[in-house]
Amino acid sequence: MSSTASPARNPGFAADDAKAIPLHVIEADALESWLGAQPEALRGWVRAAGFKASLGASLLVPGEGGRIDMALAGYGDAAARARGRFHLAAVAAVLPEGSYRLTGLPPARAEEEALGWLLASYAFDRYQDQKGATARLVAPGAVDxxxxxxxxxxxxxxxxxxxxxxxxxxxxxxxxxxxxxADAFGATLEVTRGDDLIAANFPLIHAVGRASDRAPRLLDMRWGDAGPQLTLVGKGVCFDTGGLNLKPGSSMGLMKKDMGGAATVLGLARMIMALGLPLRLRVLIPAVENAVSANAMRPGDILTARNGKTIEINNTDAEGRLLLADALSLGAEEAPDLMISMATLTGAARVAVGPDLAPYYADDARLVSAIEAGAARVADPVWRMPFHAPYEAMIEPGIADLDNAPSGGFAGSITAALFLRRFAGGTRYAHFDIYGWNPSAAPARPKGGVGMGARALLEALPEALGL
Structure with missing residues (x-):
C-alpha cells in the first residue's frame, strides 16, 4: 500500500526445524488417556497446574535449564467448539514468542486453526505501538x-x-x-473522478459525493485475460454523515467503516489474484464521502441512474444503494458470468442476524449451494436472505421508478437488496449486506474492522463458475 495507508502485511508460517516447540492439542475427555502415557513428573506438573484441557486453555511445560520443553493446548469438547471458531488462536495469543509444531489436532480442523493462528498476529498499529500474537506456527502437513x-x-x-x-x-x-x-498483481486501474462522472454517465455516484471537498470517483480494476468473468462491486463510502438527513452522533461514530464493502472486495480480489484463479476479474468501487454542503442532494430530489431508472430520494442517508446502482449498471453492461456486490448497507441486516453473520441474497441454486458449502468448510458464516418479490411494491413510490428509502421501517435489508437487483440487468447476481466490524475481541478477530463473506466466496468460486 502507499505511504498514505498502512503497510502491506505478510503473515507467514514458521520454518519447520528441530527448535520448534511441540504443542499438544488435547480434548477434555482425552486428557487422562494422554496423561497416562506421560512420565510421572509431567503428570504431576499438569495436575498441579490445574490444566483440564478446557477450550482455549494453555500450559507451558519446562525442561532443563528453564527452556520450554513443550506446551499444551486445551481443545474442550464438541459442544464448546461449536460456539466459536479459530480456537487455537486464543492459545497463540498467550504463548511466548517462538515456533510451535502442533500434534494431536484432528486433520479436519487443521486449515481453520492454522488460518486462525496467522490472523492472531494482526494488530492495527498505525497510531499506537501494539502487537498481535508473536508465537509462530509450523504449518500443519494437512494444509496448503x-x-x-x-x-x-x-x-x-x-x-x-x-x-x-x-x-x-x-x-x-x-x-x-x-x-x-493493481500494481502488485499486474492488474489495470481506470479511475473516473469529480465532474467527469457526469460526462461518463455516473450521475448517482456524482450526486452522493459532490458535497465533499474530496472528489467522488469510480475505481475500475481489471485482472486476468481468460476464463469466466467475475465482477465484484464494493460500496466505498469513506465517511457517511448521512447527508442532509444528518445522522445523530451515536450513529456516526463508526462511519469510517462504511467503505467496508470496498475493503472486503479488495481483500477478495487480492486472494483471487495471489492464488492465480483462472478467471477474468473486474472490481468496481464507487468511492465517495457523503458530506453536508450547499450542493448536497436533498430529500425529495428525483435522480436518474445510469440505466435510465428514476429514483426519488426520500432519505439522503440511504446513499449506498445509489452508488451501487450506477456501478452495478456498468457491470451488467458486460453481462459477466457472476456479479457480486458487498456493502455495509443497512442496519436492518444487523438487527436480523447480528455482527457475526454475513447475510446475502441470491436466487441461483448453483451459486447458493456453492456459497453455503464454502462457508461451512472455511468457517466464514453466512446466512441466506430472500429476494421476496411481494415487497417490490415497497420500493415503488409512484412519482418515480424507485424509492431509495421506503417508509414504514419493515424489511429494510430486503427492500435494499430488491432495489439493487433492479440494476443487475438480469446478470447472475448475489448481494452481501455485511457489517464489516467486530464489536468485541474474539480469537483471531480483534475488535475493529473485519472481512465477512470473502473467504466463503473464494471457496465457492470453483463450483459457482466451473473453474
Missing part, C-alpha cells in the same frame, strides 16, 4: 500453507483499510490503495 498465507494477507488488508479513520482514508486514499494492489 501458501494458500492460507495469501488469504491471511488479504484479510489483513481489509482490516487495515476499514480501521483507518476517514481523515487518512478518503476516496483519494482508497484509490491509492487500489492502485497499489
Amino acid at each position: 500453507a501458501a494458500r492460507l498465507e495469501a488469504i491471511a494477507a488479504a484479510e489483513m488488508l481489509t482490516r487495515d483499510l476499514i480501521n483507518t479513520p476517514a481523515n487518512d482514508m478518503g476516496p483519494d486514499t482508497l484509490e491509492a490503495a487500489t492502485a497499489d494492489l
Whole structure:
C-alpha cells in the first residue's frame, strides 16, 4: 500500500526445524488417556497446574535449564467448539514468542486453526505501538500453507483499510490503495473522478459525493485475460454523515467503516489474484464521502441512474444503494458470468442476524449451494436472505421508478437488496449486506474492522463458475 495507508502485511508460517516447540492439542475427555502415557513428573506438573484441557486453555511445560520443553493446548469438547471458531488462536495469543509444531489436532480442523493462528498476529498499529500474537506456527502437513498465507494477507488488508479513520482514508486514499494492489498483481486501474462522472454517465455516484471537498470517483480494476468473468462491486463510502438527513452522533461514530464493502472486495480480489484463479476479474468501487454542503442532494430530489431508472430520494442517508446502482449498471453492461456486490448497507441486516453473520441474497441454486458449502468448510458464516418479490411494491413510490428509502421501517435489508437487483440487468447476481466490524475481541478477530463473506466466496468460486 502507499505511504498514505498502512503497510502491506505478510503473515507467514514458521520454518519447520528441530527448535520448534511441540504443542499438544488435547480434548477434555482425552486428557487422562494422554496423561497416562506421560512420565510421572509431567503428570504431576499438569495436575498441579490445574490444566483440564478446557477450550482455549494453555500450559507451558519446562525442561532443563528453564527452556520450554513443550506446551499444551486445551481443545474442550464438541459442544464448546461449536460456539466459536479459530480456537487455537486464543492459545497463540498467550504463548511466548517462538515456533510451535502442533500434534494431536484432528486433520479436519487443521486449515481453520492454522488460518486462525496467522490472523492472531494482526494488530492495527498505525497510531499506537501494539502487537498481535508473536508465537509462530509450523504449518500443519494437512494444509496448503501458501494458500492460507495469501488469504491471511488479504484479510489483513481489509482490516487495515476499514480501521483507518476517514481523515487518512478518503476516496483519494482508497484509490491509492487500489492502485497499489493493481500494481502488485499486474492488474489495470481506470479511475473516473469529480465532474467527469457526469460526462461518463455516473450521475448517482456524482450526486452522493459532490458535497465533499474530496472528489467522488469510480475505481475500475481489471485482472486476468481468460476464463469466466467475475465482477465484484464494493460500496466505498469513506465517511457517511448521512447527508442532509444528518445522522445523530451515536450513529456516526463508526462511519469510517462504511467503505467496508470496498475493503472486503479488495481483500477478495487480492486472494483471487495471489492464488492465480483462472478467471477474468473486474472490481468496481464507487468511492465517495457523503458530506453536508450547499450542493448536497436533498430529500425529495428525483435522480436518474445510469440505466435510465428514476429514483426519488426520500432519505439522503440511504446513499449506498445509489452508488451501487450506477456501478452495478456498468457491470451488467458486460453481462459477466457472476456479479457480486458487498456493502455495509443497512442496519436492518444487523438487527436480523447480528455482527457475526454475513447475510446475502441470491436466487441461483448453483451459486447458493456453492456459497453455503464454502462457508461451512472455511468457517466464514453466512446466512441466506430472500429476494421476496411481494415487497417490490415497497420500493415503488409512484412519482418515480424507485424509492431509495421506503417508509414504514419493515424489511429494510430486503427492500435494499430488491432495489439493487433492479440494476443487475438480469446478470447472475448475489448481494452481501455485511457489517464489516467486530464489536468485541474474539480469537483471531480483534475488535475493529473485519472481512465477512470473502473467504466463503473464494471457496465457492470453483463450483459457482466451473473453474
